[in-house]
Amino acid sequence: MVLKQQMENHIPTNQEIAIKLSRYGLKITPQRVAVLGALIKLCHHPSAEDIFREVVQVIPGLSQATVYNTLDVLVQRGIASKIATSTGVMRYDLIEQPHHHLFDETNSRIEDYYDPELDQILKMYFSKKKIKGFVPLEIKLHVIGAFRDNVV
Amino acid sequence: MVLKQQMENHIPTNQEIAIKLSRYGLKITPQRVAVLGALIKLCHHPSAEDIFREVVQVIPGLSQATVYNTLDVLVQRGIASKIATSTGVMRYDLIEQPHHHLFDETNSRIEDYYDPELDQILKMYFSKKKIKGFVPLEIKLHVIGAFRDNVV
DNA sequence: TTTTAAATTAGATTTATTATTATTAAAAAA
DNA sequence: TTTTTTAATAATAATAAATCTAATTTAAAA
The missing domain is CATH 1.10.10.10 (Winged helix-like DNA-binding domain superfamily/Winged helix DNA-binding domain)
Incomplete structure (x- = not known):
C-alpha cells in the first residue's frame, strides 16, 4: 500500500x-x-x-x-x-487509476488509497453476491479515520 | 442481503x-x-x-x-x-446498524446495503493491512450503479 | 488569413445552509 | 399547580458555493 x-x-x-x-x-x-x-x-x-x-x-x-x-x-x-x-x-x-479515499474530518484531509489486493477482494465479493435490482458499476471505499503523522 | x-x-x-x-x-x-x-x-x-x-x-x-x-x-x-x-x-x-450505500446517480436514489459477511471481509482486511499514518474508524462502501426495478 | 465554433469573463442569480434574535414552550423547581 | 429557567422555534437576514447569461475573445480548422 x-x-x-x-x-x-x-x-x-x-x-x-x-x-x-x-x-x-x-x-x-x-x-x-x-x-x-x-x-x-x-x-x-x-x-x-x-x-x-x-x-x-x-x-x-x-x-x-x-x-x-x-x-x-x-x-x-x-x-x-x-x-x-x-x-x-x-x-x-x-484520475489516474481507480482508488479509494481516506478521510480525516477533523482537518478536511483526503488521501487516495490504492491496493490491488483490496480491489480483488471487492471484485470477488460482488461477482459472487448479486444485489437484487441493482447493477454495481463503481465500488469505492470511504474510510473515515484520523491521520497520525510520524506514527506507523 | x-x-x-x-x-x-x-x-x-x-x-x-x-x-x-x-x-x-x-x-x-x-x-x-x-x-x-x-x-x-x-x-x-x-x-x-x-x-x-x-x-x-x-x-x-x-x-x-x-x-x-x-x-x-x-x-x-x-x-x-x-x-x-x-x-x-x-x-x-x-442510523440503525452500520451499513453501506448504493447510489444511482441517474435518479438520485440512495439505498442502504447491509451484509454482515461484507463487514467481516472488510474488518479482516483492515486488521491485516495496516495503513501507515492512518487510523481507520469507519469503513463505508460507496457503490455507484443503476437500480433496475423488476429485474433480479 | 479568415472563419467559426468554442472558451472566457464579469456579474447577476440561484439555492442550500447558517446565523441572528425575539418569542415561545418544555421541563424542572418551588 | 404555578413559577422559573433553560432551551427550542420562527422569521428573516446573511452567507457562500455553484450556476447561468450574454457579450467578448480566442483557438484552431478551413
Missing part, C-alpha cells in the same frame, strides 16, 4: 499537460493548462476555490466561472473526479 | 419516537417528534427540504431552520447521519 503523492514523482510540463488535453479532445487554452496543472500540483484534493487561488497568480484575469467550467469539463472527460464532502464543498481529484 | 425498507416493518408511534428522543437526552417537542417521524417514514434518505415538505403539512407554522436544527441535533446525538451527494444537497439517514 502506498499513498498517492509518493507515487507521483514527475511534475509534468505545460506542454505535456497540453498534450493530455488534446488527447481527450479538448481545446488547449492557457486557463485549462493552468487549471489541470494546479489539479496535478495540489494533490490533496483541492476545492475549486483552492485551484482558483493557485491559478489566478499566473493568470490574473481568471474568472471563477472558468475554474468551475474547466473542472466540469475535466470531470466529463474522465480526467478528474468530483468528491462530495460533508461540508458541502466539492473537492476535485485527478 | 436485504434492502433497508424490507427490514422496517414497524411504524413507530409518536409516543415511541418521543421515548427515543428522551433516551438520547433531547427535549420532546412536536417539531422534533415530527421530524424524526418523517425521517423514519421517508426511508429513501430524504433531504432537509423533503422533510420540511412532509412535516409542514402536520405543523403548518414550521420553519425551515427548525428542520435544519433538528436534523443537526439528531446527527450530533448519533440518531441520524448526513450523506454528502454529488449535487451538493445533503441527505439524511436514520
Whole structure:
C-alpha cells in the first residue's frame, strides 16, 4: 500500500499537460493548462476555490466561472473526479487509476488509497453476491479515520 | 442481503419516537417528534427540504431552520447521519446498524446495503493491512450503479 | 488569413445552509 | 399547580458555493 503523492514523482510540463488535453479532445487554452496543472500540483484534493487561488497568480484575469467550467469539463472527460464532502464543498481529484479515499474530518484531509489486493477482494465479493435490482458499476471505499503523522 | 425498507416493518408511534428522543437526552417537542417521524417514514434518505415538505403539512407554522436544527441535533446525538451527494444537497439517514450505500446517480436514489459477511471481509482486511499514518474508524462502501426495478 | 465554433469573463442569480434574535414552550423547581 | 429557567422555534437576514447569461475573445480548422 502506498499513498498517492509518493507515487507521483514527475511534475509534468505545460506542454505535456497540453498534450493530455488534446488527447481527450479538448481545446488547449492557457486557463485549462493552468487549471489541470494546479489539479496535478495540489494533490490533496483541492476545492475549486483552492485551484482558483493557485491559478489566478499566473493568470490574473481568471474568472471563477472558468475554474468551475474547466473542472466540469475535466470531470466529463474522465480526467478528474468530483468528491462530495460533508461540508458541502466539492473537492476535485485527478484520475489516474481507480482508488479509494481516506478521510480525516477533523482537518478536511483526503488521501487516495490504492491496493490491488483490496480491489480483488471487492471484485470477488460482488461477482459472487448479486444485489437484487441493482447493477454495481463503481465500488469505492470511504474510510473515515484520523491521520497520525510520524506514527506507523 | 436485504434492502433497508424490507427490514422496517414497524411504524413507530409518536409516543415511541418521543421515548427515543428522551433516551438520547433531547427535549420532546412536536417539531422534533415530527421530524424524526418523517425521517423514519421517508426511508429513501430524504433531504432537509423533503422533510420540511412532509412535516409542514402536520405543523403548518414550521420553519425551515427548525428542520435544519433538528436534523443537526439528531446527527450530533448519533440518531441520524448526513450523506454528502454529488449535487451538493445533503441527505439524511436514520442510523440503525452500520451499513453501506448504493447510489444511482441517474435518479438520485440512495439505498442502504447491509451484509454482515461484507463487514467481516472488510474488518479482516483492515486488521491485516495496516495503513501507515492512518487510523481507520469507519469503513463505508460507496457503490455507484443503476437500480433496475423488476429485474433480479 | 479568415472563419467559426468554442472558451472566457464579469456579474447577476440561484439555492442550500447558517446565523441572528425575539418569542415561545418544555421541563424542572418551588 | 404555578413559577422559573433553560432551551427550542420562527422569521428573516446573511452567507457562500455553484450556476447561468450574454457579450467578448480566442483557438484552431478551413
